Amino acid sequence: MGKPPTTLRDIAKALGTSIGSVHRALHDNPGVSPLTKDRVLQMARTLGYRPNLAARFLSSKKTLRISVNTLQGTTSFWDEVRTGIREAATSILLENVEIEFRTYPGLGEGEEEAFAAAIDDKVDGIITFPSRPQVLRSWIRRASRAVIPVVCVATDAPHSGRLGIVSIDTLASGSIAADLMGRFLGSQQGSIAITLFDMAITEHAEKYAAFENTLRSFYPGLRLLKPIEDHDVETESYSKCRKLFEKYPDLCGVYVTTEASIPVINAARDAKLLERLTIITTDLFPDLVPQIRSGAVAATIYQRPRAQGEIAFRMLHEFLVDGASRSLQVALAPHLVMRGNLDFFLQRQSQESARENKDKNDKKGQEDQPQGASDALTEDFA
């Protein structure tokens, strides 16, 4: 069928030079005359040379070190992202990857330090959550200068020179939220509120715009209010909501675009509005579960942290290994969680952590695992 692939030898032979020079030329290592380098590069293309990765991994002892800079597990979100990364890393066939987790306590706190540490440590690549994109921008640039590719998760850092970004599609999220809101409310008319962290965050502004557009196009009877910015401060969220609820008695729906839905729900409850409001939230964490179960929250838009982690890892790894990834900008479709399918998602999450624990145990008492055994997982990654 196919002719045997071109090897370094082939190139060397064709050029009447040595395999060593070819290798150096291909990696622009020092010590090659510009002339031979050119000829090698030329010949490599015409022969269609593709490096044999198996051989590469075998001979090169170096292991790729990648730093994962994320928020500490205050919420389950980042734990799940890390799980996804860990999973993707172990599912790589050639296990030459080492992951270093650097976590920081809060939005903007310790973020720069963690990033600096990763650069100083000369890791081969970084996966990061830029909680303050504008602050991290210069750090990412610095990494690029040190030839360390950076992949952003969940939030983008625009104009930073980052290699890639994986996040939830803001347009799809905002639009589906609006569409659901409209359908849920049926013929009802009234005002709709939306809460977000800050309009300065690109993603949030985009979600808002998408929500607004869809609402306006399909449900003209609903009026979208100006966004509530909560800056991830519970009290701010709560009091702004209370104020808003008083001001707009015709309020009939709220869309919470961030994880900060609990204060909103509390405000609604305290204002005796919980029954009357259609609430759509974002993500899935323990405190939200009873709210969904009870019907207080009609639906939540799950941002698939695990899938984000997996894909971010694959993207970075592919780049590190191949020198290129096919997709450097991945926008995932969110999942929709409601009462009916809530258990499905909870089960997934618990299986995840169960597997985590199992892995830890395995490390301790290696022997006793039947090799071929494998649990039947109701699972996803995707």
Next chain:
Amino acid sequence: MGKPPTTLRDIAKALGTSIGSVHRALHDNPGVSPLTKDRVLQMARTLGYRPNLAARFLSSKKTLRISVNTLQGTTSFWDEVRTGIREAATSILLENVEIEFRTYPGLGEGEEEAFAAAIDDKVDGIITFPSRPQVLRSWIRRASRAVIPVVCVATDAPHSGRLGIVSIDTLASGSIAADLMGRFLGSQQGSIAITLFDMAITEHAEKYAAFENTLRSFYPGLRLLKPIEDHDVETESYSKCRKLFEKYPDLCGVYVTTEASIPVINAARDAKLLERLTIITTDLFPDLVPQIRSGAVAATIYQRPRAQGEIAFRMLHEFLVDGASRSLQVALAPHLVMRGNLDFFLQRQSQESARENKDKNDKKGQEDQPQGASDALTEDFA
């Protein structure tokens, strides 16, 4: 940090035997005395031997051949599944995989022949859509006997000895459909219809049960009618629907669990019911687009064919390479498509086929691709 991994040499040295014998023992190749084989196996465990895959791939010339047996592209569904498989295959680092597509024209037509051909051809593994599970069962058994692992996509073949299964979670699908139906209808009361291929198909019966359960638990005002079985025959679907529509004037919603939604929509239109009915469908294909756009279809449950293909491939490949997969039963969460986020999904599908075409062109005129270039893709496998 970690001590160097155990190699064949280590085992051989520890046992005072040769690396050749160790290798033979580990692969139970012919020509090893039971005694040495035992000792090798023993030593391998205690030393915690893990084969070095890079070395394995490098030295072994053989390439894995896997057969993909699916329906011809009458609908886009199977085309997308195949795309997912192709993508997953090319994203494997060590490209020692060869995929052979065997398609058959219709449900149950040519399916056995295709399977037989794959076995005769001595492929290393099979990914298949068992359109007639009970028929394929014995074939899958036969494959197992020939040590050919089989992974089912979309539909399971129970008790067949298949290695694994990847499909959409029926419980999550049916439940979310019911939950949406209930919310969409708000305070309306009435009958709900459901159509499916045949209750004899496990997946369909499960979807029905999930739909019914959720509806009963949360929306007692809605009454679920007995399922309409369409057997994928348009006329059957159409006429049964017309009859049903006449019989139940209080009908307010229809859930189509299969791709066969067009005849249902037509029947509703012809019965002048389109406006009054809340219709939830399954999957996403060209003819359905205008129906969603117009609002005739409130929502469709997208079964993520591409993700199914990708995961099926990974599952099989992991098994073939490692001798075990971590998850042999994958149930994916479906995506929800409505007017608002419809474009997002359409864009994904078209990007997909655009990339396909690009790939084909690449094969012809290799040279002209800038190495590092990569399109910005909105989304990926998921």
Next chain:
DNA sequence: TTGAAAGCGATACCAG
């Protein structure tokens, strides 16, 4: 049944 050795294709080092 076993041992020894020749690759696989790239990396990295050493001598010229």
Next chain:
DNA sequence: CTGGTATCGCTTTCAA
């Protein structure tokens, strides 16, 4: 700057 070569861990073949 360049050519040669040992090495990585495994598969496979050939002798013994």
